[in-house]
Amino acid sequence: MRIHPSVPSGYLKVAIAFFLCTSGAQMTMAQQTPNRKENASKADTTAKAKTIDEVVVVGYGKQKKTNLTTAVSTIDSKMLEDRPSPTIANMIQGAAPGLTVTRSSGKVGGQGLNLQIRGVTSASGSVNPLYVIDGVVSSESTFVSLNPDDIDNISILKDGGATAIYGAQSAGGVILVTTKRGKSGKARISFSSNMGFQRPMNLPKRLTLIEEMEYMNLARKNAGLAPEYKDDDLAYARQGTEFVLDPTNNLWRTYNQQDFIKATLRDVYTLINNNVQVSGGNEKVTYMASIGNMQQNGIFKVGEDLFSRWNARINVSAKVNDYLKLDINSAYTSQATDNPQDGGNGLEGGGNSIFRQMYNSRSRFPIFNPDGSYYISGTSSYFGYALLKDGGFNRDRKENFFNNITATITNLAKGLDFKLVYGRETTDQENKNFRRTVSYFAGPTASSIKKLNDPNNYSVTNYKTVTENFQGMVDYDLKLTGGHNFHLLGGYQLQKYRYSYLQASTKNLFVNDNPSLGFTSDAINKSNAEGVSSDIMQSYFGRFNYNYKEKYLFEATIRSDESSRLTDGDRIKIFPSFSLGWNIAKETWFDKISGNVLNEFKPRVSWAKVGSNVGIGYYDYIAQLSTGTSLVLGNGRQTYVYQNSLPAMLLGWETVETRNLGIDFSLFNRKLTGTFDYYNKYNNNMLVPVSLPATIGISTPKQNAGRLKVWGWEATLGYKDKIGKDFGYSITANVSDSQNKLLWYGGSSNSISAGVNTLVEGYALNSVWGYKTDGYFQNQSDVDKAPSYKKLLNKAGVPGIGDVRYVDIDGNGEISSGKGTVADHGDLVYLGDTNPRYQFGFNVAMNYKNIDFSFFIQGIAKRRFKPGNELMQPAIQPWNLPMTFQMDYWTPDNPNAAFPRPYLSGDHNFVNSDKWFINGAYARLKNVQLGYSLSKEALKNMPISRMRIYISGEDLLTFSKLGVFKGTIDPEQPQGVVGGYPFAQTVSLGVNIDF
Template identity: 30%
Template sequence: MKLKYCPSVFLISIFLLNLSKDANSQTGRDTVGVNIVDSIAIKEREKNLKNIGYGKQPFNLITSSISTVNGENIEQNFSLNLGNTLYGRLTGLFLAQGNSEPGVGTPNLTVRGINTFGGSNTAPLIVVDGFIAGGNEIGSVFSQLVPEEIESVTVLKDAASTAVYGNRGANGVILVTTKRGKNGPLNVSFSTRQGFSQALSLPQFLDAGNYATLFNEARQNDGLAPFYTQDVIDGYRSGSNPFLYPNVNWYDEVLRKAAPVSSYNLGFNGGDQTVKYFVMLNALGNEGLYKNFGDLEPESSNSKYSRYNFRSNIDVNLSKRFSVSFNLAGSIENKANPWQYDTGATFSLLQRIPSNAFPVRNADGSFGGNNLYENPVANLLATGFDESNGRTLQTSLRFTQQLDQLTKGLSATGAISINNYFIAGSEKNKTYARFPILPGVFDSNGNPLVGAGIGLTSPITAREITRTQYRNFDIQGALNYNRVFQKHEITGFLMINTDNEVRNFTTGAESDPYRHNGLATRLTYAYNNKYIAEFSAGYMGTENYLPGKRYGFFPSGSLGWVVSEESFLKSNNRINFLKLRASYGIAGNEDTGGNRYAFRTAFNTFTGGEGTLGNTNITWEEEKSLNIGLDATVFNNFQLSLDVFKRDRYNILTQPFNVVPQFVGAALPDLNIGKTLNQGIDFSLRYNSSTSKKFKYFVEANLSHFKNEIVDNSQLPQLNAGLVNAGGAIGQPRRLRAIGFFTAAEIAEKAIDPSKFPTPIGVNPRPGDLKYEDVGGLNGFPDGVIDNNDLVAIGNPGAPTTVLGINAGFKIKGFDLNFVVQGVTGNSVNLNQGIFQAFQNNGNISAIAVGRWTPETANSATYPRLSSVNDINNFQNSSFWIKDGSFVKLRSVEFGYSIPKQFLNKVKIGDARFFVNGNNLFSFDHIEYGDPESLTGYPVLRTFVLGTKIQF
């Protein structure tokens, strides 16, 4: 099972070479047969270097498809998760915002859409400073980073840029480069942000009076007697006796209107030719939306989250030839909540419990409650609390040896990294009794008496647990080459690496490590800075496959032509720069889901019987990727980039339904027979005003459009052509087609002829019920029954097909303004969830049901008739509940003022800026009753902060 590689000989050889005779060497770009490049040109070239994975290249020589954002730009977002700072800033990258709970919420990331199905991982590989970062899950290195330590974030999108990552690059790669020291005196910077966050949108539920009124209507629709008398309804509305007639807004009882947030950052930067350093300390705080229940009950806790980040990046030139870089970074995270680790159960209860269920406290001070619902306030006050402590650490040591004594331009590097995170928890648990009201029994003040308690009050107990843990040990060794011969430039590297991951082990015994060994190479040739050819490849293996089938080769090639260097364009002052490029290659995705070591046949540990058969030919997914693009600067001020891509993925694991007969009599394994196709465009356009003017501004727009489809998923033949997955989008929802509400006349017709207006089996329709189209059964003809054969492709998957970002700003007389707008379309939102299903499963009723069908509103109803029993017709998955998920959001705005230099010079301060910042300020969308990105659970947050940044 083990993959072995020992780089010790390689590292020792680097050390011995450093002890050899010192000679004159060049640490930069070497030239032969031409004069040394002017120093100003070299500096400009260095400024245009872009991270392309395991190295950097000048922008004019890059032939692959990448997009980059600088760290100073994402500092405009206040967020606890680095991913949430990237909305609308990078072409090809889509982030889906979900749960915003401090310390829990993290966005989902995809590059150029989704191109696989089943259990496959769709997330990009994340690499921080050249080493795998353990994904985007909570606690990972990536999620814990803060913008103040980021130099740049780069997305690698095509095979030419991802092939060097072997069988882990097909979903794209996100490269994070942290800041390093620069030549110059000590520079000290301090910044702070103070503000608050609040819910951008909360569900809207009806008050007690309206709940009771509509519940009576629902019972009447069901042929049942009213449950609430008019006196009770009037009591709910008058509020005359809140114990007898409770009318509780549970969200108001549990949540506060705004929660404090804060951030402090202290940085040190400087160095000389021998040592350069970047050191940063950061503190973040967010108290969450819960009220301070810990202040009310000593055995509860306030909701609070804090994180302390540190980073020290040191570069040392030990000699003219030998240098060392050492990174030490990490975070300390503390989180506490009353009741439970996260807030999921609380928000689920808030969404189910009606406003008239019971008072928060009864007249005697006891907690209200009943057999159907727990008391949300009591849960947060009287059940203890949960604390969590997380630790993230990333260390790396890199040696670089110039080998000019062998040949000029040659160098060798060796690196080692240890990256891990650990989250432990401390649970303090207790129970409480809640007391229902006794109907018709009152005390002397007219308040209802309570019955026997539900549950017992117990003392607090404690338990220590490990929530998650991750560790990665990575070793790299590489030869690098960079040389210019007159008009010829050759750049390349050859790297061998091995890493060992232990993922999410939470028990005393470690899980079996994930191992990867690989070779990676890239060779770039440029002629006269005009014609570029590049070859890159990865050869990588992992232990998850059968011996002899563990390694794969992933090559790619790309070409570039800098047309603006041609004589026919050099004199053209309209086209300042124009580069055409194309790439083609193969990338892989080894995280295919399913059981690990699936080449083995599974056996039931209890019965000894055979389980799923082993697949001895199981392998990774592969993707053939074609990319054609251009980069240009025109009229001095316009910069644009355009990419057209096509991605053919195959070897996707899926059940072999149409390959192996079902009468085989064994549990069949997934086979690598699935195929998909994904194609689209990335486009960005930026305008920069003249730097010589007092009023400076820029406007940047980026657009990504991608469309995927299933080519083959081994689906069984279908009676209904609408159920065929091939040709449809990945994740395409299939639902019944709703064709309106039943009328009284149609119900009468159906009573005479039951074959008319077919319904699902067991449904006896009534006026106001949803009516569905009988699409087909055997041979595709209507069969008089509404069932799964009537499902058709309706709406879109949850992920959009088009993503737009707009980033703009200006500066004038010390004032500056920047904002980011993000828009998405091509996605759908499904409202067929408990929160919108009135009275179902003893649930609540939301404001959406106000538009219900009644005989008076039959022509204008926007919701089916109400029912007090579980409805098996109206809440079928149908087109009625599918809504357009498109939105436009103002993701961030920052307005600032910088104090003039002439004043700062007097007090010996380099820079001082004050600013106000807002995130997620508003949303334009089609969802009236919630946020299209997060309908349930912890709400999306809107944040406002005041801040200052001072440099000495």
């Protein structure tokens, strides 16, 4: 379904005005506002004391916040309200300490999101959080596709004491989502609408044609090569000539052409959200039903670049009798993504992707010949426009059904409850990719027509995922005289997972439009594939809680997991935990000391063992067979079957031992609240590859032999108060840090090279090594004194004036990496690592009478990275063209320039060094919002109980120390737009109405 929404002129004027006001800088941010949804005219951000009965959702249940002994952060639904963002993940970035949300792309329908809790957990792969929605295990893709308006709260379980009850799936932390439910009372209808206007961030500016020509000629001259452009070429460029017919070959010579980027990309595009919610009920039955739609246009103005999502949900709670209660949750999500056709080169990323073509193509190359046909000729010519407009399509459709039912039998005996849960989630996805043949001409009388996507080809792939979850649990509460309180939870869980796909493709279709798999007679180029995988996990779990008058707190959990992914003898693993807490502020003697100033002071400690199945395949413990066609027998190649790897007979879960020490406190009648946690994690049986002789001829298995240490801390601080009768405000801040060290990886990870080294024993994952620099060679005397660059360049290269000068650390007269080991690394020095440090979030929310205002700042205080090669290395290859910010290069009059002298293929200037690993710290205005709620007097003659209008901005400002790269790359997207779909700033106008 194509969405090309018309934009009302009034909306557009307001949005453009807001853009102009904020165009001086770039930024991103998230919000936490007063409770506008419930009563926007009197948003309650006062410093009224929190009740001690505040409840927090934890694994398989709920607990009073005051009794928690583990590290749990919560994100309220207010954080998600009225945000012009396509996914929840963006909204919670920076909202909780220890939660890291990264994105690598601004692509509609796929932003390359990654969520991580408390840093890395393993070197075997990314250990992502476990997602649990309404008590049932789900997936990250389902989580990020949820309708934010349907969410009541999110709990982030961080330490092992909180997560161990989920056992082998919990090493990466747990994200618990609770959706909204109805309340007893008359039906309430809520409508919200939000229209956002987006514009791309950090688009580099190309040089003018004459600037590009002069730069490339200079780069070739410095490299000892003949110029690319002759005097007549420069003259045509200055005169504004577009086409000249070359009499020597009867082909076009081209100059002064249409800007590829302006012809291809939009300046402004739209994001629209509409939601309707109905809730209500009586003493027996309550309900909440909702439907929401999001439509997002992408940056490409040619080709298909659209994303649409529909969400529907109904949650019903029914009290059947005094003993039985039923909770039914049913949700449906439909997503449609229409991506531009890229001809197999990729829309973003490396190779010859569309974005890379736009910035790596000569600006003198046109899109069309004078006769209107596509022009594609010469090195680095641009054919992306032809692919986008006429190259076919890449369409993805996805449907998700998420259903669960919970039956709770209460008071089987005093304090004894029994609960049964059944959940089923199915996801069906279909991808259709058609590469349409596009013809183009190299000149007015070219003897042959050339083609892209030749032959045309068409593929259809269907995916299906089915997850089933059954739980049976018993809860028992016992309160004894004298203040002794006990709680017992025991349960059984069975999880089944099945994934399948079916793919078919063909080439040489009869038609070049409206493809079908049957429209071909090419039997040779037809192909099909099918795959099925499944696993089962069976678990028993329990939790014991004890507190004495809510002062002395103890909790212990245990879980036994049995997985089909492991051999019979190693399938079962036990994961225990315990935690302690002391509510010192509840001691009678403490009041005398604190003077009622300190309302809560609770130190707590936890220890646990949790598990991870990252890196373990479905069938690693058995011999697996594959087919090949490289065997030649008789007159041709023959299909054969072979064993592709050794079975991993001793493979087991990675087990992570965690420790956490924390403090919760509140002061001044709970106006000021805060937490602090220090933690460490030891992965003592991390998966590492087995080292066997290469003569074995097949892939070797993994074994549990690696060790990784992770440690860090987290802090939050919040203050809420009210000034007078009409003004209320709240301020919250959080900051966290995480570090790691690879202790052991089989003894084989001691080699290093210049750049990012993922695995080096004794150092952090993704450690950075590079050469130390000392400015540029300023004169021939500097060059004559320089050490040899031969090993650095792996050729007989000699540096020149204006080149980067490297420091000979070991003093041996040459710049090299030695033996490339930790013991002998030559002139390489350790530059740190690329892991983010000191992540923070800062939120302010306030209201005055009917006006509310909030802003949220998110960022990282310490990080290093290297920009993408195209943005760092002008003319490193003939197609790596310079941009405006790269004009700050060395000359005798500019000796301290940002870039060395132009030099074609000057890779010696861009080796990994301290010059190019830059400061990636940033602070981003994630969200800012201003709202006004109409008074009851203004609504008295309308069938409306509440109406709020607002303007909201997302990612409007970014403060960084990127130096010359500022405004060209994003701190979250170091490769820049040349390698990735750009992020977008968003300004939106919205309304909330309750009937």
